[in-house]
Amino acid sequence: MIRGLYTSASGMLALQKRQESLANNLANVNTPGYKQDVGVMRAFPEQLISRIRDQEGPNIQGYPNLNEQAAVIGRLNSGVYMSEALPMFTQGDIAETRNPFDVALLDNLQPDQDGNERRLFYSVARIEDLTQPANADDIRYTRNGNWSVNADGYLVTPDGYYVLDSQNQAIRVNDVNDPVAGIHAGQGLKISRLGELQYEDPATGTLENLPNNQRLGLFVVTDPMQLVREGTNIFRWEGDGEVESLDVAEANDQAAWAAGEYGAPRIAGRYGTQQGWIERANVDPMQTMTGMMSALRAYEANQRVITTIDGTLDKAANEIGRVNG
Amino acid sequence: MQSLNISTAAMRGIQQALDNTSNNLANLDTVGYKRRVASFSELLSDSMNQQPEVDQANRNTPPGLRIGSGARLGLTKLDMGQGSLKQTDVPTDVMIEGDGYFLVTKKIKDGTGAIIQEENRLTRNGAFQIEYNNDEGGYVLHTASGHILTDEKDGVPFVLPEPVQNIQISKEGVLTANGTDYGPIGVWKVDNPDQLQQVGNNLYDAELESGQKPDSKYKNAIDEGIASLRQGALESSNVNMMEEMSQLVNIQRAYQLNSRAIGISDQMMGIANSIRSR
Numbered sequence: 116m117i118r119g120l121y122t123s124a125s126g127m128l129a130l131q132k133r134q135e136s137l138a139n140n141l142a143n144v145n146t147p148g149y150k151q152d153v154g155v156m157r158a159f160p161e162q163l164i165s166r167i168r169d170q171e172g173p174n175i176q177g178y179p180n181l182n183e184q185a186a187v188i189g190r191l192n193s194g195v196y197m198s199e200a201l202p203m204f205t206q207g208d209i210a211e212t213r214n215p216f217d218v219a220l221l222d223n224l225q226p227d228q229d230g231n232e233r234r235l236f237y238s239v240a241r242i243e244d245l246t247q248p249a250n251a252d253d254i255r256y257t258r259n260g261n262w263s264v265n266a267d268g269y270l271v272t273p274d275g276y277y278v279l280d281s282q283n284q285a286i287r288v289n290d291v292n293d294p295v296a297g298i299h300a301g302q303g304l305k306i307s308r309l310g311e312l313q314y315e316d317p318a319t320g321t322l323e324n325l326p327n328n329q330r331l332g333l334f335v336v337t338d339p340m341q342l343v344r345e346g347t348n349i350f351r352w353e354g355d356g357e358v359e360s361l362d363v364a365e366a367n368d369q370a371a372w373a374a375g376e377y378g379a380p381r382i383a384g385r386y387g388t389q390q391g392w393i394e395r396a397n398v399d400p401m402q403t404m405t406g407m408m409s410a411l412r413a414y415e416a417n418q419r420v421i422t423t424i425d426g427t428l429d430k431a432a433n434e435i436g437r438v439n440g
Numbered sequence: 441m442q443s444l445n446i447s448t449a450a451m452r453g454i455q456q457a458l459d460n461t462s463n464n465l466a467n468l469d470t471v472g473y474k475r476r477v478a479s480f481s482e483l484l485s486d487s488m489n490q491q492p493e494v495d496q497a498n499r500n501t502p503p504g505l506r507i508g509s510g511a512r513l514g515l516t517k518l519d520m521g522q523g524s525l526k527q528t529d530v531p532t533d534v535m536i537e538g539d540g541y542f543l544v545t546k547k548i549k550d551g552t553g554a555i556i557q558e559e560n561r562l563t564r565n566g567a568f569q570i571e572y573n574n575d576e577g578g579y580v581l582h583t584a585s586g587h588i589l590t591d592e593k594d595g596v597p598f599v600l601p602e603p604v605q606n607i608q609i610s611k612e613g614v615l616t617a618n619g620t621d622y623g624p625i626g627v628w629k630v631d632n633p634d635q636l637q638q639v640g641n642n643l644y645d646a647e648l649e650s651g652q653k654p655d656s657k658y659k660n661a662i663d664e665g666i667a668s669l670r671q672g673a674l675e676s677s678n679v680n681m682m683e684e685m686s687q688l689v690n691i692q693r694a695y696q697l698n699s700r701a702i703g704i705s706d707q708m709m710g711i712a713n714s715i716r717s718r
């Protein structure tokens with residue numbers, strides 16, 4: 116009976132966590148590139164419970180009689196907890212903003228040979244020395260393509276991470292120190308469908324590549340569930356194996372295709388960046404609201420169980436053995 | 441209960457986005473106004489690690505439970521899209537077609553009337569008026585806020601010796617009055633308008649020291665081929681009523697959803713409170 120009290124309390128705690136997770140999804144319903152979390156509830160490990168000081172189990176035909184041992188009553192689950200919040204990496208819908216620094220990432224990569232899910236991400240990092248590529252440890256992944264240009268002329272996310280190119284270097288759009296000869300792409304920055312960075316040269320009117328920046332640093336993450344959510348729309352890779360840059364992944368894919376492992380390439384032609392658009396959060400407000408309501412009712416039910424057990428305990432404590440009751 | 445804070449943080453951000461939208465709507469008819477677009481950003485995540493040992497197996501994600509703490513307003517980006525043309529046929533109204541800004545300047549005086557510094561501002565508002573100015577000793581073209589239009593060479597004000605009638609401004613910005621050539625109007629390219637400080641009155645801080653020449657910081661937009669001028673017209677704001685209204689609906693719904701989330705969290709707290717209330 117006392118166990119039931121703790122079981123219900125664990126239920127209430129777990130539902131509180133689920134409510135927090137749902138509230139965070141709802142809070143980010145307008146955050147570009149946000150991926151909703153789905154809570155996973157898990158029962159506490161099962162215990163085998165047995166009768167105290169009773170060696171004689173029931174005598175049931177067909178079952179072995181376990182005399183001389185504590186008689187087993189059965190298994191008991193002692194409650195529930197929220198074990199993990201799975202980020203759902205499904206594609207969010209895209210919305211037009213007409214801003215040159217908004218870039219939506221669209222992907223429909225097919226699973227790899229082992230059937231693992233694959234997703235495409237932008238790479239970003241905090242960098243001390245901007246002349247050098249970012250340290251491998253500092254690289255983070257994001258789907259948020261809502262960028263701006265900072266005071267030094269570099270492409271950054273709203274939280275100050277530098278957007279990286281395919282060589283893990285920060286992307287300089289405007290050369291602030293050299294107003295005459297330096298590069299000044301400004302609002303004229305062009306990002307192609309494949310993530311190539313270009314600008315229109317005013318002298319010749321042709322599209323030129325940004326110096327040193329051929330392409331946005333896109334990464335293929337196999338089994339994206341292994342990414343750790345850091346907040347601010349940023350994920351850190353903590354799984355086994357490596358995250359492949361798009362060029363490497365694409366080359367491997369082409370090789371596997373050429374070797375006849377599958378009928379069509381699984382990466383090439385299945386992704387694209389779209390400038391002037393953003394990928395919206397993939398949160399479904401309806402579903403989240405419904406989830407909250409059911410969490411609320413389950414919470415209430417758990418509370419009723421506690422109240423009921425409390426009532427039973429009340430009887431045991433105050434009414435049993437009362438003289439002249 | 442963290443979920444209260446999560447929803448409150450989001451509501452605060454949404455309210456700021458609403459402020460932004462109302463400012464856009466308020467400036468629906470402001471000449472040369474550029475709308476701002478609010479966008480959100482996620483807050484940091486909490487990571488909780490107190491979980492049973494046996495839980496390490498059969499998971500899809502790395503150990504720990506990570507729950508975010510809400511959202512905030514991340515950026516209000518300037519939308520540099522061209523506003524539509526408004527024909528006025530006033531000869532001192534000039535519209536910039538393409539990217540670029542006029543540089544306007546004002547002399548700041550101290551109590552005794554001595555000039556202490558020059559205030560340099562950028563604007564896209566091309567509604568100028570001609571008036572006599574004592575400091576310049578002639579007739580100048582100035583904005584409604586009293587800032588004087590400057591030329592392309594050194595960023596010095598245009599000074600006309602007499603209140604001329606026949607003002608002509610060419611596509612390339614050359615200003616002629618009664619047949620006299622006063623040189624081109626300065627139209628400056630700003631690489632990153634998002635970094636400009638908005639100082640009200642439809643002006644942006646040019647961040648030039650007193651006497652600093654504009655070409656040391658900005659490129660000439662007309663020479664770069666990204667701008668041309670049109671006389672007798674004004675650029676209306678690029679705020680689109682329909683777009684702002686749908687944004688308003690979007691914001692209001694997000695606000696409602698979050699306030700419902702607070703309501704539900706509150707009910708849960710009430711339920712927890714009434715565990716022992718018989």
